Amino acid sequence: MSEIDRLKKALNFLTSHMPGASEMADIAVKGSLVMESSHTENPEEDLLTQNINDSQLRNQTMLDNFKTKRLNNLEVGRLYERYIGYLYEGEKWKVTFKGIVDNFNDLGRDLICIKDNVHKVVQAKCWNKDTVVRENHIYQLFGSFTHYRMTLRQALKAVHGRSKTKEMMRNLNIKAVICTSCDLSDTAQDVINHLGIEHRQEKLIKDYPMIKCNINTSSGEKLYHLPFDPAYDTIIIGNVEGEKYVDTIKEAENLGFRRVGTT
DSSP: OOHHHHHHHHHHHHHHHSTTHHHHHHHHHHOBSSOGGGBOSOHHHHHOSSOOOOHHHHHHHHHHHHHHSOOOHHHHHHHHHHHHHHHHHHTTOEEEEHHHHHGGGSTTOOEEEEETTEEEEEEEEOOOTTSEEOHHHHHHHHHHHHHHHHHHHHHHHHHHOHHHHHHHHHTOEEEEEEEESSEEOHHHHHHHHHHTOEEEEOOOOTTSOOEEEEEOTTTOOEEEEOTTSTTGGGOOOSSSTTOEEESOHHHHHHTTOEETTOO
């Protein structure tokens, strides 16, 4: 058997036995408009059926088509993480998107949300409404939450020393949060009650305002990012006055923002 045939056999086995593996293989070949590590090189090819010269209309058409595009389960999960991050940013939290940016190195935490002395370690699950999230996912989140506390303590200790770090950690309120689109199982509910984990239930709304209007802290440059732009998930909204999410390209441009990568 040739090396290519062995690889094909291995791939067929994985895609047949591992949930999500076939979707991952498809994304690896075709790219994705959502997955940060595998963006399509030319989103216009996927989102435009005809050439549009007017840039505002072209960008709006691409965004509209993105919102109605059929996504696989992995992509829906990533979009849900973005939506949960959008909700937290609207509540004035500083959000770091770990799952989308770090992918399988996220250690089971999709978002880190910080406001004042409160840190929230968030895992997001967007599943069919007829399914339930079971306790194994709660245990995974609790382990990730514990790891976050440990690594944060180590980082503070390296800078401030043991005594100061103890005081700083006592003043921090670090919480674990499971965000789901469906219910928890009875056992999972018992576990979060016992461990003090917060449950936030939110249905995915695909038509939320997705345009990120960002202001550079150094230059004051005002750029907007669309959800299929490569750096989208690294952009934080809300840490500079005037930053916001908006629905339409016209609204973004009327506020003085231009699309990233254009002049």
